[in-house]
Amino acid sequence: MAFALLSSQIVRAAVIAFSVAMLFAPAKPGAAAPEPDPVANQDIALSPQDLGLLNRITWGANPSSARALAKSGTAAFLDQQLHPPKADRLPAHAQTQIDALTISQTPPAKLVIDLEQQRRDANAIADPEQKRQARRTYRQALAQVGREAAARSLLRDLYSPDQLKEQLTWFWFNHFNVHANKGNIRALIGDYEETAIRQHALGKFRDLLAATLHHPAMLIYLDNNRNGVGRINENYAREIMELHTMGVGSGYTQADVQELARILTGVGVNLTSDDPKVRPALRDQFVRDGLFVFNPNRHDYGDKTFLGRRIAGSGLKEVDQALDMLARAPATSRFVSRKLALYFVSDNPSQDLVERMAATFRKTDGDIAAVLKTMFESAEFKNSLGTRFKDPIHFVVSAIRLAYDDRPIVNAAPIQGWLNRMAQPLYGHQTPDGYGLAEAAWVSPGQMVTRFEIARMIGSGSAPLFRVTTATEPSLPHAPRIADDPSLTTLRPPLSPQTRQALNEAISPQDWNTLFLASPEFMRR
């Protein structure tokens, strides 16, 4: 690992000096903050470079993650992040909350089939009023499943020690985006995130691609469940090539899209417990795995020519051949590497960096952790630390991580609401291109003022994060102690004179928090 490790003495001396320099003189007694205790903070003292790294590869530095990095050292910490243990190691409070969710307690296929049955039953009711009620109950159940998935995702972002894995889960979900509002995808979204995306987030790209292709959420979202012989629907075929693998303008043609659509005929879903009728001659070709179905009756068994190669008509095997070609296409290695660099390095990653990552991609047959390691070790990555503008989810999650560290939230609904207001809800991007990753997507005037409003809500502690609210028992405000918690002063980025001046004029700790979370320095990672 190429990260230079300073000797621990130098690090501590530097950090203590830095912390003292960052002390602010409160203008009013209300904003008074005690001086940080350097001794108490020795275990989370990090060099500016390590702090920058921590802010980049996690959802935001907080005392627990700083402690973990300081304890294991940069190289070992990165290695753990790139190769997390298979089993989750969330703190008990977060795991208990996740275990209690319906989506954790019900097998995904059963959940979907039951909800689908509930929808059909509701629609079959003759009495208009009863029907209206039943449909409403169904919609509420569906919405609840979606909220649970988002809550689970946010709990992991906030508390999992395997932060890089959780960040990549967001990244790959966005890369293989599906939209919760289409059809009943909301019922499938948690399982899609968990089994198609998260389990492969640091694995092989080929496995990730195949897992999304075999998931009913993707097949419904991009209409491949409607793609059958003689009734071609090329929507999914096109997006696989354009958005998931090779990228627009990389050399494939409309004919390749059409041929891939033919290859994908018959790949679909079945949301009931009954299997379709299949002609006896093709019965051994039929595949069912959970809700995924390959129906040979709907497959075009003619030969295809895809990306210049002949693929003999053979059923589901053709899909594997096509995926092999797509995952190994040089264009894919570049397209995917560039997107990772866009997310983790800058709006304009150099051709050189992208090529080196792409070379690793090809050499390792698409090993995502290896590609990331190439990127993390580059000078370009290290020089970029602290400069990447946070998108809304980084902004919100990093603020809560910093403000509350591992104090467990029990209600993720306010966070989901904030992400909505900043136009980046989980599972809420309508089109398959996913949310924009460039700074320009998030710095518009409207975005900025909304962000300040949310900084105020987090800073004042007015949102009910620590209690599930009821009409009769509203949550009491609980302001975080960003200003005066000694362990947090060491986790602050260097602040400009203007920012320090504004903070000096804060009239209360809540006001100080708001201004700090709204500062230009806090907007970058």
Place this chain on the structure above:
Amino acid sequence: MHRRDVLKALALAGPLTITGRLYAAPQTSTRLLVVFLRGAYDAANVVIPVSSDFYYRSRPTLAIARPNPADPNAALPLNSDWALNPALKDTLYPLYQKGQLAFIPFAGTDDTSRSHFETQDSIELGQALNGTRDFQSGFMSRLADQLTDVKPIAFTDQLPVTFRGGPSVPNMGLNAVTKPGVDDRQAALIKGMYRGTSLEPSVAQGFAVRDQVYETMSAEMQDASRNAVSPRGFELAARRIAGLMNGRFNLGFVDVGGWDTHVNQGAATGYLATHLAELGRGLAGFAQSSGSAWTDTVVVVISEFGRTFRENGDRGTDHGHGSVYWVMGGGIKGGRLAGAQVKVEQASLFQNRDYPVINEYRAVLGGLFGRLYGLQPNRLQKVFPGARPKDLGLA
């Protein structure tokens, strides 16, 4: 299909370029709103080629019946060849009859990727297709550069591609506006922190627009108590846009999604008709709420491409090519189908599946902007580099 030949024939038949035309003095009072229908709306079922038997053969379940006053599901006649989807009967059809709405068939881009994202970006950027793309230069941003006293705004949650480049343009989605919690003192301190940073203009403008929008909303909330029915969705947003464009802004952009109808899109009723009716209520509401300023207002409705002319196996339509663009306004010369046309039959389809594009959007919009703002050809070249503006006489 010999699209280029059609174009050549049209050029010979009667040049529609703006060369040599006299311009009126620049109209600074002009207000322009561009509405982008994201997802590629099914133009052939909105402005319907009712004189084409091929249309009825191509859409066995989706076709909308020829005009018939006795049939509420029949199309509404625009001229002898075209008719309007009946979902727009009470909203946009009256505007057409008053000459305040025109349709430009066979409109769109020469980009044939048939990808939503690729084509939306390409149209919003408005650059020539045969060069490298600059993703930081949208055509509305370049248009704003050429105008004096221009006050641009995007009524969207995120700044659209078309407004990238040039000075910072404010944006504000209008469906959820609440009273600001960050007070004036905090706003001043926050602006202070951003002084000298790259985000300073964005932050300053954000607070300014926030205050203006809230002011407009407050007035609207007071009005609302006197209205029996309060509008929702796009209609609500469109009426708010009219309020904000009343003096504060004069160059706006808004987008409306939900047009990607691959499955069960319906015909005179159903999904597309319902969605279209909401769009119609919004645009008619915008016209109404504009009041006397409607005379100086132009609304342009565009979409990334059309859909397959034939219906697919799922009673829907797939990604196609040519679309139909709309131009509305109190002072436009509408009530007609404008621009070049071809007979709608199998032989005129592009790649035997879609409407051709014979009214290229950069030429058409360039011609319109030239008329609207009195922009000379050299300035129009800045807006749409390399395009040959085509004046359809709409403004």
